[in-house]
Amino acid sequence: MTRRLVTTIAVLGYTALLLPLLLLVLFSFNASRSGARWDGFTLDWYARLLHRPDLTIALRTSLIVAVTSTVIATALGTLAALAMGRHRRRAAAAFESLLVLPIVTPEVVAGISLLILFSAAGIHLGLVTIIIAHITFSVPFTIMVVLARLRGMDSSLEEAALTLGANELTAFRRVTIPLLMPGIIGAALLAFTLSFDDFVITFFTAGPGTSTLPLVIYGMVRRTVEPSVNALSALLVLGTTLLLIVAHRWLGRHASGGIA
Amino acid sequence: MKRSWLLLGPAGAWLAVFFAVPLGIMATYALRPRHVLGGVYPGWTATHLSRLFEPLYLAVLERSVVLSLIATVLALLISFPIAITIVRATRWRALLLFLVVLPFWTSFLVRTYATIFLLRDTGAINQVLQFLGIIHDPLRMLYTPGAVLFGLVTGFVPFMVLPIYASLEKLDPALLEAAEALGATSWRRFLRVTWPLTLPGVAAGCLLVFVPALGSFLTSDLLGGAKVELIGNLVQNQFTSARNWPFGSALSFLLLLVVMIGMLLKLKLSPRLTTNDQ
Numbered sequence: 001m002t003r004r005l006v007t008t009i010a011v012l013g014y015t016a017l018l019l020p021l022l023l024l025v026l027f028s029f030n031a032s033r034s035g036a037r038w039d040g041f042t043l044d045w046y047a048r049l050l051h052r053p054d055l056t057i058a059l060r061t062s063l064i065v066a067v068t069s070t071v072i073a074t075a076l077g078t079l080a081a082l083a084m085g086r087h088r089r090r091a092a093a094a095f096e097s098l099l100v101l102p103i104v105t106p107e108v109v110a111g112i113s114l115l116i117l118f119s120a121a122g123i124h125l126g127l128v129t130i131i132i133a134h135i136t137f138s139v140p141f142t143i144m145v146v147l148a149r150l151r152g153m154d155s156s157l158e159e160a161a162l163t164l165g166a167n168e169l170t171a172f173r174r175v176t177i178p179l180l181m182p183g184i185i186g187a188a189l190l191a192f193t194l195s196f197d198d199f200v201i202t203f204f205t206a207g208p209g210t211s212t213l214p215l216v217i218y219g220m221v222r223r224t225v226e227p228s229v230n231a232l233s234a235l236l237v238l239g240t241t242l243l244l245i246v247a248h249r250w251l252g253r254h255a256s257g258g259i260a
Numbered sequence: 261m262k263r264s265w266l267l268l269g270p271a272g273a274w275l276a277v278f279f280a281v282p283l284g285i286m287a288t289y290a291l292r293p294r295h296v297l298g299g300v301y302p303g304w305t306a307t308h309l310s311r312l313f314e315p316l317y318l319a320v321l322e323r324s325v326v327l328s329l330i331a332t333v334l335a336l337l338i339s340f341p342i343a344i345t346i347v348r349a350t351r352w353r354a355l356l357l358f359l360v361v362l363p364f365w366t367s368f369l370v371r372t373y374a375t376i377f378l379l380r381d382t383g384a385i386n387q388v389l390q391f392l393g394i395i396h397d398p399l400r401m402l403y404t405p406g407a408v409l410f411g412l413v414t415g416f417v418p419f420m421v422l423p424i425y426a427s428l429e430k431l432d433p434a435l436l437e438a439a440e441a442l443g444a445t446s447w448r449r450f451l452r453v454t455w456p457l458t459l460p461g462v463a464a465g466c467l468l469v470f471v472p473a474l475g476s477f478l479t480s481d482l483l484g485g486a487k488v489e490l491i492g493n494l495v496q497n498q499f500t501s502a503r504n505w506p507f508g509s510a511l512s513f514l515l516l517l518v519v520m521i522g523m524l525l526k527l528k529l530s531p532r533l534t535t536n537d538q
Contacts, residue, residue, distance in 0.1 A: 002446050009341035016338075016414045017363050020374035023384055027377060036382035080271035095268060102279050104467065104519055106475020108492050109512045112499050113282035116509070119299055120285055136278040139271055197367040199478065204499065214369050221373050221482065233370045240366045244358070 021237055028230040045231035055216060055232065061127065062213040066195040069134035074188045076135070077142025078180070084143070085150035096147075099140045110137060111204035118205065125207025133205040134195040141194065142187040149183025189247055193240070283516075290509040298503045308510040317494070317511070324491040325518060327405070328473040331412040335469045336462065338413065339420035346421075347428045357425070364418035372411055372482050379407050379483070403485030411479040416472055420465035427461030428454070463529040470522050475515060491515055 028046070032039035049055055084092040102110070114133050118125060157179065161171040199214040206215060213236070220229040290308055292300035311317065346356045363371060378384050379401040386398040401407055431454065439449045455462075477492030486493075491511060498508025 006341040006344055009338060010345040013338040013342045013417065014359060016378075016410075017417060018359060019384065020371065020378050020414070021363065021366065023377035024370070024374035034382075076271040076274055079267040083265045083267035086265075092265060092268065095272060100523075102275060104471050104523060105279075105283075106471060106492070106515055106519060108475050108477055108495050109283075109286075109515055110279070112495065112508060112512060113286045114278065115499065116286050116289055116505065117278070117282040132278060135274065139274060143271060193365055197365075197369070199367075199369045214367060217367075217369060217373070221369075229373075233367075233373060236367055236370050241362060244362060244365055248358070 024230060025234045025237060027227070028234040030227065030230075033227060045228040046235075048228040049231055049235075052228075054211070055213075058211045058213045058216045061130075061210060062196055064127065065130050065134055065212060066192050068131050069138060069195045070188050070191040072131075073135045073138035073142050073191045074184060076139050077187055077191075078146050078184055080139075080143045081146035081150055081183075085147055099143060102137065102140045107137075107200040108204075111201040114201070115204045125205060126210045129205045129207065130202055130210065130212065133201050134198065137198070137201060138191040138194055142191050145187040145190055146180065146183045149180055149186070153179050185250075186247075189243070193243070286509045286512060289506050290513060292506050294504050294506050296503060298499070298505055300506055305506075308504075308507045311507060312510055312514055320489055320491055320494055321514065321518075323489075324474055327409060327412065327490065328470050331409055331416070331473045332466050332470045334409070334413045335417050335420045336466065338417055339424055339465060340462075342417075342421050343424040343428050346425055360418050360421045360425075364422065368415060369478060372415060372479055375407075375411050375414065375483060376402060379410065402483065403487055405484070405488050407483040408480045408488045408490075411483040412473045412476065415476075415479060416469040419468035419472070423461040423464040423468065424458060425461075427458040431457050459529060463526045467522060467526045471519055474518060474522075 029041050029043070030038055031042040031044070080095075084096055111133070114129070114136070115125075118129050123129060158171055158175050161175045162168070166174065197214065198212075199218060202212050202215060203218070206212065211219075213232075217229060217232060217236075220226060220232075289300055291304050291306065293303050293305050294308075295301050342360065346353060346360070349356050376383070380386075381398040381400065381402070383402070385401065386395070389395045390398065401410075435453050435457070436449055439453050444452065475492050477490065477496045480486075480488045480490045480493055484490075491514070495508050495511045495515065498504045498511065502508075
């Protein structure tokens with residue numbers, strides 16, 4: 001009896017979670033303009049995406065932002081994790097508990113506080129401010145992912161390398177870094193996805209001339225019922241699915257869960 | 261590498277400059293006179309803080325807190341069965357987990373937008389109900405508080421499922437078998453064994469749903485059709501159309517205050533929980 005209840009709720013939960021995405025992909029192939037009925041299969045909405053130069057520019061902006069912020073946030077996060085993993089110093093422990101703060105700060109608050117900072121400092125909003133914002137919200141997550149990997153590592157391997165005569169730098173380069181790599185790649189994947197998907201913080205730090213893909217989608221969703229937004233959104237869903245499958249294959253089951 | 265704790269420097273400095281300092285400046289903005297073009301004038305005033313206590317804004321705060329709490333409870337009621345189903349599954353375990361991880365990683369904006377296909381007058385739910393002859397005219401679901409609640413729950417359920425799943429997976433099955441051998445019913449086993457041992461995961465999940473729900477403005481924007489105003493919409497408004505930055509800053513601090521209360525409650529629920537248990 002309880003078992004049946006548990007299964008029923010789980011099935012309903014999965015349906016509520018996944019059916020909208022399925023419908024979105026389905027309707028991106030729907031010939032009907034209003035999308036109320038199924039009027040036959042079409043690829044028109046996808047073809048239409050190719051004739052929108054603003055989308056190409058937004059995609060390029062999104063990629064530049066995601067790649068730059070991922071590289072910097074992963075580097076900062078890896079360095080900090082190395083410091084925190086090795087030292088049980090009070091400062092490192094305090095820093096670790098403070099890391100929760102940026103994670104639990106509502107995105108809208110983080111976004112407007114950065115907007116205020118840039119405006120107070122007279123920094124023009126654009127590509128650079130978006131990248132700064134994205135590094136800021138990614139760093140706590142990259143630290144946590146690399147740190148989790150570091151703590152799960154066997155430190156005796158490093159000690160063995162040192163005993164066998166490797167100097168600290170060699171031991172670090174030849175032993176620590178390769179062992180840490182899955183954590184670093186996991187952190188980078190997380191940072192990339194967070195950046196590529198972010199809407200709220202980008203909304204406040206982008207300024208009028210610069211748009212990322214989520215900003216363009218938001219604009220399309222608010223203005224019209226132009227079905228090409230379905231095609232664009234469906235592409236994002238498919239992209240995420242592919243990325244996840246690749247990450248899963250490549251890193252094994254732990255990395256795809258990321259922070260979870 | 262005796263000085264390797266210095267490696268903390270770059271990340272620490274970055275977060276100080278781009279996380280802590282902005283919040284500090286925001287605190288001062290809440291006390292400045294408003295500039296009509298956005299931004300502030302020099303000088304000090306308490307008008308924005310006192311405006312927070314006007315009934316209109318208190319009502320928005322109350323609605324946001326109540327809606328986020330309901331969303332958190334509903335998410336918990338859905339997430340626990342999902343997590344249990346994943347843990348129990350043997351052959352389909354990886355797939356069931358993947359089906360939660362996928363929405364977890366998918367753009368929140370896209371997922372919220374996709375919900376419209378389910379809830380609108382010509383949407384899937386109405387079509388099925390009409391096809392089955394249960395209703396004649398479509399139910400009005402989109403642009404109601406219920407739609408916002410639905411969007412918040414489905415939007416953040418993955419954030420609840422994954423920590424609960426993580427703590428369920430660590431649960432030693434021998435404990436449940438022992439309870440069963442000693443004659444405990446399934447409900448009793450859940451209440452006395454599973455629930456207390458998964459409480460850290462539940463607490464983390466509740467926080468991961470409550471906080472973003474409380475600060476959300478996208479969900480009410482797209483699914484509430486500007487009819488269901490939450491504190492997140494109010495804050496966004498002050499920095500876009502209303503151009504009242506100081507009042508927006510004051511509202512933000514109110515929002516942060518509620519978040520901090522939530523954090524403290526979570527720490528009380530699971531005193532041993534540290535960040536690396538997430």
